[in-house]
Amino acid sequence: MTELVLYNTRTRTKERFEPIEPGHARVYSCGPTVYAPQHLGNLRAYLMADLLRRALEAEGLRVTHVVNITDVGHLVSDADTGEDKLEKAAAASGRSASEIADEYTEQWRRDLRRVNCLEATVYCKATEHIAEQIALARTLEAKGYTYRIDDGIYFDTSKFPRYAEFAHLDLGGQEAGARIGDVPGKRHGADFALWKFAPPGVKRQQEWDSPWGRGFPGWHLECSAMSTKYLGAPFDVHTGGVDHVAVHHTNEIAQSECALDIHPWVRFWLHNEFYDFGGEKMSKSKGNLLVLEDLVDRGFDPLAFRFFFLQGHYRQQQSFTLEAMEAAATGHRRLLSAALEVRGAPGEAAPDEIAVHRERFCQAVRDDLNAPRALAVAFEVARSADLGRAARRALLLEFDRFLGLDLATALPRVAASGGDPRIDALVAEREAARKRRDFADADRIRDLLAGEGIAIEDTPAGPRWRRG
C-alpha cells in the first residue's frame, strides 16, 4: 500500500491510493479546448495534476500521464447545441481551425513549462483519434445504447441506470430552463451526442466520414476513446476541473462503462476548484481573462504563480488578486534566497536531524496533496536556526521535487561581480567614494544604477549587485 490518500469525487471520501497495476499509476487529465488562450484559472487544473504526478512518483510509482487536447467538437453550449468552439474561433479570425488549435496548444504547452509542470507521457488530440472515437460509438450502438435523430447519434442515458450516481444528479429536479435549447428529438435532457452530423449546406473545416454520415465527434467521446487507447481500462486516476463533474465526466463514465462493461471505469476522480477572481468572473467569453504572459508583463516570475497555487489547497476556491500575487512573489523570492544560501553547504546532514521534517512534509503531501501545509514546512526548515546548513540544503532540495519551485536550479539573483564590467566599475567607484566618506557621490552612483534597475547590496564581504 502507498501512504497517499486522495479525495475521490466518486465516493466523496478520502481514500488510500493503490494502483491497479502494482508499481504503475495510470493517470488521465482533461486538457484544454484550444480555441482561446489558456488563462490562469485553466492552469490550476494542470498544476493540480502535476502535484498528483509528483506525489505518485514520490511513492515510488511509475506514472503514465495522458493529457488530451480538444481541438474539435466542443460546442459553445454543452447541451449539444450551438457552434463548435474551434469553428467559431476560426470564422471570427479568418484563420483555419487547425491554425488556431496549434497556436493555443503551443501557448498552453509553453505556459505549463514555465510553471514547471512535468511533461506528460502522452498528449493526444481529438482530431487525431477520430477512428477510435467512431469505433467506440459503434460499440455503443451495437449494444443498443444509442439512437439516431436528425442532428446526430445520441447516447440514451436512460439505458444506463447509474447515470445520476457519479454527480449525485437529480435529473427530474434540474431546472427545466437549463436545457431549453435542446436539440429536437432528444429523448432525455441528459442525452448527449456521440456523433454530430455536419449541418446541411454547411461546409465545416473539420468533418469526417462515419458509418452514420459526414460529421464530427461529440465532445465527451474523445476522453473515453483516448484514455482507453493509451491507458487501458480500468485505470487509476482521472483529473479535471469541478465544472466537469456534472456533464463531461458523467458522460464519459456512461459511455465507457457501457462500452467496456466495467465498473468503476476509473478508480479515483480528482477535481480542482476554481480560482475566484473577484467580482466579474474571468472567462473566455467575457474577454477579461488573465493569462500567464500578463503576469510576466507585470514583472512576475512564472514560478511565483506556481507558488501562489501552492499556497492554497486544490480543492478549495482561492481568491486571486494582484495583491495576493505580489505576496506570493515575495514569498517565492525569499524561499529561493534561503535555498540559494544553503545550496553549496558542505558536509552531510545527520539523518536524524532531517527525519522529523521530512516526515512532516511527506505527511502533508500524502494527505490529499496538501501543498499549503507542505510549503509551510519548507519555510520552517528554510528559516530554522536549529538546523545546520547541510540539513537545510538536503531538505529543501528534496521538498522541491514536489514543490517544483526551482529551489535547486534557480540562478543566483545576486552577482558579486563579473557580470558586467561597466557596472562592476561603477560599484567599485561607489565603494571608493564611500571609503573616503563622500556619500553624496556614492549615492549618486547608487541612484544612477537604480535608474537602470540595478540594486546594490552592501554586505560584510563587500558590495554586490543584482538586477530587478
Added chain:
RNA sequence: GGCGGCGUAGCCAAGUGGUAAGGCAUGGGACUGCAAAUCCCUGACCCCCGGUUCGAAUCCGGGCGCCGCCUCCA
C-alpha cells in the same frame, strides 16, 4: 428550481473535537553613513445565535453573507 462549496488576523491561507500552521503586509529592533537586502520580535474573542460535549474554529440545528456547477469556462 436542483447539486456542491465557502465564511479563520489588513491580504492569501492551513487546521475538521483538546484552547489557532505558513506566506505577505504593518509596527519595533539588529545591521547600514543613510538606504537596500537579510535576520529577530510583533498580531485572531476562528460570521451570528442556539445545541451536543469535561472540552468545538472543528459535530448538530437555525440564521446572515459569499461563491461555483447545472447554462462559455479549470
